[in-house]
Amino acid sequence: MNTKVIMMNQELKTHINEALKKGVRLDGRKKDEFREIEIKTGVVATAEGSALVRCGDTEVIAGIKLQVGEPYPDSQDQGTMMVGSELLPLSNPNFEGGPPGIDSIEVARVIDRGIREGKAIDTKKLCIRVGELVWTVMIDVLPLNHDGNLIDVGGMAALAALENTRMLKIENDKIVIGKRTDEKLPICSMPVPVTVLKIGDNFIVDPTFEEEAVLDARLTVAVLEDDSLCALQKGGKASLTTKDIKGMIALAIDKSHELRKKINEAL
Amino acid sequence: MRKYTERENGRGFNETRPIEAKAGVIKKADGSAYFRIGKTTAYAAVYGPRECHPKHMQDPKTGILRCNYNMMPFSTEDRVRPGPSRRSKEISMVTEKALLPVVNLTDYANAVVDVYIELTETDAGSRCAGICAASIALADAGITMKDMVAAVSCGVVDHQVAVDLDGPEEHLHDLDVADIPIAMVPSTEEITLLQMDGKVSQEELLQAIENVKPALKRIADIQRKALKDRYK
Numbered sequence: 001m002n003t004k005v006i007m008m009n010q011e012l013k014t015h016i017n018e019a020l021k022k023g024v025r026l027d028g029r030k031k032d033e034f035r036e037i038e039i040k041t042g043v044v045a046t047a048e049g050s051a052l053v054r055c056g057d058t059e060v061i062a063g064i065k066l067q068v069g070e071p072y073p074d075s076q077d078q079g080t081m082m083v084g085s086e087l088l089p090l091s092n093p094n095f096e097g098g099p100p101g102i103d104s105i106e107v108a109r110v111i112d113r114g115i116r117e118g119k120a121i122d123t124k125k126l127c128i129r130v131g132e133l134v135w136t137v138m139i140d141v142l143p144l145n146h147d148g149n150l151i152d153v154g155g156m157a158a159l160a161a162l163e164n165t166r167m168l169k170i171e172n173d174k175i176v177i178g179k180r181t182d183e184k185l186p187i188c189s190m191p192v193p194v195t196v197l198k199i200g201d202n203f204i205v206d207p208t209f210e211e212e213a214v215l216d217a218r219l220t221v222a223v224l225e226d227d228s229l230c231a232l233q234k235g236g237k238a239s240l241t242t243k244d245i246k247g248m249i250a251l252a253i254d255k256s257h258e259l260r261k262k263i264n265e266a267l
Numbered sequence: 268m269r270k271y272t273e274r275e276n277g278r279g280f281n282e283t284r285p286i287e288a289k290a291g292v293i294k295k296a297d298g299s300a301y302f303r304i305g306k307t308t309a310y311a312a313v314y315g316p317r318e319c320h321p322k323h324m325q326d327p328k329t330g331i332l333r334c335n336y337n338m339m340p341f342s343t344e345d346r347v348r349p350g351p352s353r354r355s356k357e358i359s360m361v362t363e364k365a366l367l368p369v370v371n372l373t374d375y376a377n378a379v380v381d382v383y384i385e386l387t388e389t390d391a392g393s394r395c396a397g398i399c400a401a402s403i404a405l406a407d408a409g410i411t412m413k414d415m416v417a418a419v420s421c422g423v424v425d426h427q428v429a430v431d432l433d434g435p436e437e438h439l440h441d442l443d444v445a446d447i448p449i450a451m452v453p454s455t456e457e458i459t460l461l462q463m464d465g466k467v468s469q470e471e472l473l474q475a476i477e478n479v480k481p482a483l484k485r486i487a488d489i490q491r492k493a494l495k496d497r498y499k
Contacts, residue, residue: 044388045306047341057294061387063341084340086349090312090383092295097335097383099350140340140349144310144385145293177344209295 013199013214020202026210027056032251034206034258039156039266041164048180049165051266053157055206057147062157063140064165064185068175071127071134079126081137083112083158087150091143092209110233111141111155111193114222118191118230120162125186133173137162137185148208151220151233155193156263162187163267191230192259194252195220198238203248205255219248223256271424271442276433283419283431283482288399288493290407298408300493302400304419305433306390311400312383313408316372319379330375334363334382336397342389358394359384365398365418365450365460371411380410390434392420395448398460403490407497416459417486418450421479423467428475430482447472449479453487456480 016026023031035056044050047063071078085108089095100108115121126135139161141154162185169179197207198217207215217236224230229249234240240248274280284305293299296312303309319325324333336358338347362384372380382404384397395418402416422432423445429436437446445465451458458476467475 044308044339044341046343046388046390050341059293061339063339063387065341065346067346084349088337088383088385089314089335089381090293090296090310090385093297093314093317097351138340138346140346142339142385145295147295 009213012210016211016214017200020199020204025204027208031202031204032255034255037156037259037262039160039262041160041266047161048168049161049163049185051157051160051164053153053160055149055153056208057145058143058149058153059145060141060143060150060153060157062142062154062161064161065138065140066165066168066175067136067138068128068133068170068173069136071131075123076131077127078123079121079135079137081116081121081123081139083108083115083139083141085111085141085154087146088142091146095146106233106235107150107154108141110151110220110231111158113231113233114155114191114193115139115158115162118189118222118224120159120187120189120191122186122188128170146209148210148212149195149206151193152195152206152259155222156259159190159192160263160266189224190260190263191222191224192256192263193220193222193231194255194259196248196251198236198240198244198248203251205251219245219252221249221252223253225260227253271427271429274429275435280427280429281478281482283486284433286486286489288403288489290403290493290497296404296408298404298406298410300400300403300407302396302403304392304396304431306388307392307396308386308388309393309396309400310385310387311397311404313380313401313404313410314383315380316375316378317381319377324379325377327376328373330372330378330380332363332367332370332372332380332382334359334366334384334401336362336384336394338386338389338393342386358397361460361462362394362398362401366401366405366416368457368459369413369416369452370405371413374411380405380408391432391437392448394418395420395450398450399486399490403493406494414452414454415487415490416450417453417483417490418448418460419479419482419486420446420448421475422446423465423471423475426471428471428478430479447475449476449483451480451483453484
């Protein structure tokens with residue numbers, strides 16, 4: 001990043017901070033208010049499941065592909081899953097092509113952790129033959145337009161796409177191309193990731209790209225139906241006090257109800 | 268001798284699949300578009316003119332056009348491994364060449380105009396869909412252009428010319444199938460992309476180029492309409 005950009009960020013930061021002190025955000029939202037969310041499922045016919053989530057100007061597409069393969073040595077009776085993400089240069093002028101950078105990897109891993117540790121997928125039901133053959137669920141989350149809050153919006157897209165997924169037919173241990181069944185993936189929970197930003201003394205949710213550029217710290221919390229937490233990720237350069245964490249988690253839990261409702265309504 | 272007398276999808280031989288186009292779909296971009304032909308769906312975003320990095324690519328006489336074609340991992344039946352492949356690099360290159368004849372970047376010395384094309388879903392004809400989307404996106408970004416570039420793939424199935432092959436047609440096992448992606452500047456009928464795989468005679472190739480022209484002009488109308496609709 002060149003000096004010009006950082007100086008502009010300082011200006012922007014002061015502006016955002018001053019406004020937040022008065023409880024106002026650049027786009028007129030309240031501090032704990034999400035942008036308008038729109039969820040569409042089944043948008044990609046070549047995917048076993050898919051979803052397109054729009055949150056303000058941020059738009060993310062998630063697609064599920066199923067593969068068959070060997071289980072991991074330490075979980076011979078379980079299927080596997082992986083979340084992939086790439087901050088596409090199509091989605092924002094600040095991104096460059098090339099192998100996924102650390103920001104892409106973080107988005108993918110935090111979404112992955114929520115789904116994995118929240119046991120959203122019953123991986124035991126994805127076992128075809130113990131120790132030999134299991135299903136692998138590949139979840140790819142890609143932004144079409146990146147205007148902030150990729151983890152939450154991508155997380156919602158991944159969850160909606162998983163719910164939308166239909167299993168494939170297999171014959172002689174091989175996938176029959178193009179043969180989808182009516183059977184759904186064994187989904188048993190919906191761990192919704194919610195990211196809370198700390199800018200100055202204020203907590204906000206659903207940041208825009210500009211707000212993300214000036215954050216002091218952030219905390220992503222994946223929340224389950226019973227309000228328990230299944231994944232955490234702190235980001236940003238500033239530290240957090242215990243009081244901060246308490247406040248941020250309470251806000252995340254509160255917002256997770258709203259997001260989960262949105263996803264369920266779309267299904 | 269078998270003849271391909273009727274298309275499996277019920278279309279006429281000079282008929283494309285249904286087309287949908289929209290400009291200005293990616294807010295962060297300077298210009299953008301969505302182009303869908305049948306199930307093949309392309310998004311294109313244009314960024315620039317902006318400073319060109321790496322610097323050795325800069326041209327002090329003119330701005331350069333840099334295209335990047337990418338298929339999303341879930342855009343085909345078999346998952347595509349993320350990252351560039353030999354195929355995607357070649358398509359990026361021919362896409363650039365297909366668009367260059369209509370754009371004028373001489374006002375933007377040392378700058379680059381980046382075009383990013385993403386395929387969310389494919390069922391044959393993805394490079395052509397990408398070129399159509401990119402062309403709308405370039406116009407949407409306000410780049411000086413002589414005309415649109417319209418593109419569609421033309422097939423020759425068992426000596427019969429068939430415009431805009433879909434996936435199942437491309438994979439007809441018991442018939443000879445040639446696939447000829449063509450891009451054209453509609454007002455001058457100049458051809459800016461021509462590739463082929465398969466086997467055809469000279470006559471069949473020329474016939475294919477002739478038969479595809481009306482379809483390309485229709486596509487150009489749809490592209491222009493998408494741009495106009497943005498300002499309604």
